[in-house]
Amino acid sequence: MAESRRECWNELIAEQQTSRLSVVAFCRERGISEPWFYYWRKRLRENGTVRFAVLETKAATADTTPAIELVLGTGERLRISNGVDAATLRLVLDAVRR
16 A cells, blocks of 8 residues: 555544544545545554654743643653644554553
């Protein structure tokens, strides 16, 4: 399978998840076949590959309070600021869930 097709569908699925539109409305708006959307969403979930985003880390200061802090089972903490890109956050959360 072409990597560009996989990337395209990954991006479309992430956009739909953050768009607040139903799959039907999103596909209609984008001119995408709804069955193909569900096919690719299932296929990419089953694939099991994890995509990583490059994240910039900053030392915490007294004036920076994260909007969300996740405490993982390992005790590690993931702090997410208000300005995070929604698609990047979705990728990170999907990776953490696995």
